[in-house]
Amino acid sequence: MNQDIKFSNRKAENVAQNKMIPEQNSLEGLCILLAEDNQILQLVATKMLEKVGAQVVVVHDGMQAVNAVRPIFCTDECKRNFNSSTQGDGEKIAMKPTKDDPPFDLILMDCQMPNLDGYEATKAIRKLEAGTGSHIPIVAVTAHAMSSDEANVWR
């Protein structure tokens, strides 16, 4: 009994201030694009999201994020080549995503990345979406805490 009390006291010391654990599979069925250049953050974030049921696609910079989204809005010729093709027996493979059925339910965008940062990548994606009616939610992920950074995100 004493040993049990000792153990539970130590357990309390171990900063058991766990953040709220989301419900299991609360993101089931969601496909998330994670744009993050830090390999460790990629690994941890992917695992956290997959643990609650999300499917995660990882890209390493803003340019790759834009390129991951671009095919949805590309030209008709591009769509003909990209969206479907036939195999030898004439069977069509599954239709590729379109602007009415985008591949990503959410984009998690790191603000500070090489090649193209999160702000510019977001602008580029919104430009692609303009006039199409599509609007993939983009969440800015940043360690910056200054109000100017928040202002940049809104811009």
Add this chain to the structure above:
Amino acid sequence: MDVRQLQRQWIDLISALFREGFLDAQFTQLQQLQDESNPDFVVEVVTLFFEDSERLLNDLCNVLSQQVVDFNRVDAHVHQLKGSSASIGAQRVKNVCISFRNCCEERNLEGCFGCLQQVKQEYSLVKGKLEALFGLEQQIVAAGGSLPMM
């Protein structure tokens, strides 16, 4: 040493790591992400953190040693180190990175050097303690025991 003694040592060590601020709740999150499909997740991520940090600390030394210091580059490296240390729960390393970034913003070279020494020290401390923790885990498992639930 029997399994129970090893388990007690493990509990003592991890308790101290949290109590002394070396680790924060994010480390607990990492432990909770580990499961049967990925039984070595914590060790894998922390090992990656060690490799990445050593590269970044080396780069920081080089950049700060230049005749004309590029504070934007220094800041970029510290930003990476801050992100990765935060993601594994290495709280004291992360906290030094916060001060380090302030020095970069102020273009305070002396401050940057001070922070570099401090972050190297904190990194070395947490690395040693985590390696000891993982060593104990290996011994516990090798002796047929399991890790206490936290």
